[in-house]
Amino acid sequence: MSPSTPPTRKTSVLFATPECAPLVKTGGLGDVSAALPPALIAEGLDARVLLPGYPPVLDAAASARALASLDVLGEPVRILESKLPTGVPLLVLDAPRLFKRSGGPYQADDGEDWEDNARRFGVLSKVAALLGSADSPLPWRPDVVHCNDWQTALAALFLRAHGTPRARSVVTIHNLAFQGVFDLADVRDLGMPADALGVEGLEFYGRASFLKGGIVYADAVTTVSPTYAREIQTSELGFGLDGVLSMRRERLFGVLNGIDTQLWDPATDVHIAAHYDVLTLERKAENKRALKKRFGLGGDDDVPLLAVVSRVTQQKGIDLITHALPRLVRFPAQLIVVGAGDKRMIDELRKEAERFAGQVGVFVGFDEPLAHLVEAGADIFLMPSRFEPCGMNQMYSQRYGTPPVANATGGLADTVIDGETGFLLPSPTVDALVEGVGRAIEAYCAPGRWKHLQVNGMTRDFGWSRSARAYSLIYERIRG
Numbered sequence: 001m002s003p004s005t006p007p008t009r010k011t012s013v014l015f016a017t018p019e020c021a022p023l024v025k026t027g028g029l030g031d032v033s034a035a036l037p038p039a040l041i042a043e044g045l046d047a048r049v050l051l052p053g054y055p056p057v058l059d060a061a062a063s064a065r066a067l068a069s070l071d072v073l074g075e076p077v078r079i080l081e082s083k084l085p086t087g088v089p090l091l092v093l094d095a096p097r098l099f100k101r102s103g104g105p106y107q108a109d110d111g112e113d114w115e116d117n118a119r120r121f122g123v124l125s126k127v128a129a130l131l132g133s134a135d136s137p138l139p140w141r142p143d144v145v146h147c148n149d150w151q152t153a154l155a156a157l158f159l160r161a162h163g164t165p166r167a168r169s170v171v172t173i174h175n176l177a178f179q180g181v182f183d184l185a186d187v188r189d190l191g192m193p194a195d196a197l198g199v200e201g202l203e204f205y206g207r208a209s210f211l212k213g214g215i216v217y218a219d220a221v222t223t224v225s226p227t228y229a230r231e232i233q234t235s236e237l238g239f240g241l242d243g244v245l246s247m248r249r250e251r252l253f254g255v256l257n258g259i260d261t262q263l264w265d266p267a268t269d270v271h272i273a274a275h276y277d278v279l280t281l282e283r284k285a286e287n288k289r290a291l292k293k294r295f296g297l298g299g300d301d302d303v304p305l306l307a308v309v310s311r312v313t314q315q316k317g318i319d320l321i322t323h324a325l326p327r328l329v330r331f332p333a334q335l336i337v338v339g340a341g342d343k344r345m346i347d348e349l350r351k352e353a354e355r356f357a358g359q360v361g362v363f364v365g366f367d368e369p370l371a372h373l374v375e376a377g378a379d380i381f382l383m384p385s386r387f388e389p390c391g392m393n394q395m396y397s398q399r400y401g402t403p404p405v406a407n408a409t410g411g412l413a414d415t416v417i418d419g420e421t422g423f424l425l426p427s428p429t430v431d432a433l434v435e436g437v438g439r440a441i442e443a444y445c446a447p448g449r450w451k452h453l454q455v456n457g458m459t460r461d462f463g464w465s466r467s468a469r470a471y472s473l474i475y476e477r478i479r480g
Helices: 028-042 055-060 117-131 150-162 210-217 226-231 242-247 281-295 318-328 343-355 368-377 393-399 410-415 430-444 447-458 465-479
Strands: 012-016 046-052 065-072 075-083 089-094 144-148 168-173 207-209 220-223 252-254 305-312 334-341 360-364 380-383 404-407 423-425
Touching (some): 046 117, 055 089, 144 465, 220 465, 281 360, 281 447, 305 318, 380 430, 393 404
Parallel strands (some): 220 252, 305 380
16 A cells, blocks of 8 residues: 555644653654654644653653643553654643653663553553543544554553544654563453454464554554565564455555654764865774774774774674674775664674774663764774664665665665665675675775765755655545
8 A cells, every 4th residue: 555645734743752862762753753844744634733741751751731630540640742853743641650750661670671561651642532532621632642652652542542532653663573462451441442452453372452442453564674574464574464464465565764863963063073074085984093092992084994883783784794893894995883772782783892902992872972983984884783673773874975885675675775875784684794795895996986886875855744744644545
């Protein structure tokens, strides 16, 4: 199914999400939630964001106005009205017993999931559906409730239960690996129809999957790249939901994410050592020198500098990079890794950095300014992900004239043009990674060809307006 008719009138959208940068963010969903709603508004839609009242959200909304007080599944909650830093109207679900806690949005300080996550995000979904129904306590009513990941997916089910008139629902899958799977006993008090707990609804191998429920009941399902939309209908990357997704393929869309092209712009970036553009690419070298100095890497600046900014997980292929390191440094090449995640993988990276001191640098953690300097200072960016729903760093890299070497999966395959803006790997293996880096270094050693690659990437449009237009067509299609 593909949207083909442009919108005929202004559509109102409630964008329900568990996180939104800069207030609360654990990954790419936080960035999408910050960037897509203002892009929708720029397209002429009336978009508002619904976000749980975590402590940072309440702190930022100190002057918020209370719009309604409700009892939802026995939980006293308030709906507060505020604004995001972008100016987008924000509705805050103030439910202190559920969300006013230390730790992260999904886990306690010890890294363990909150035991009542099913209830916490069941209430969030219930409120999103209520605001999209005729029973809403607010005068503003959305035409569409846009749900994001498992944490708000049940809103699609609850909306169906409200009957008509009701908003239509879109469920976006940002990463199918995270499905919100709970024991059936944990969801029985969420006020859903009894038949929703069966195999045609939430039931998932004897448990309940919030995301499956959203996929089954949504008016449209989207994911964050066209290739990933196809991949998740296969047993290899369907994580047990490939059959359900295939059944809904006529309502399944792949809409590629964008990036913030103002925040990520080498001509104006406040976090890098020297500004540059396609006409002043020679200034990029100043960023390379600053980055090498930061990590204590010496040697000739003509030696290609490889870089990674990533979660340190098997999904991201960090283990492939570690195992390939002895072969990579012999090209010769240097490597910088910035990220956090799996402790065992981090320990292995640190050992390799000690073994190849002066050639490999590792920073454990996440540092936003450093991430920008890495994009500007590196020559080649590595993304050998085993799967990647969309990915953003490959778009940042092209924009910064740092051609990526990436596995041909998901959004990486949709955004990197092999041999023209970067280099795609046929498979996520050590041999394929070494061969791909070799191809990149061969091009790097031919200055005319390398500049052609850089300019091709830097002049591509990765902004959010394209995504917003695609979503506006989907909204209009399901409304009709």
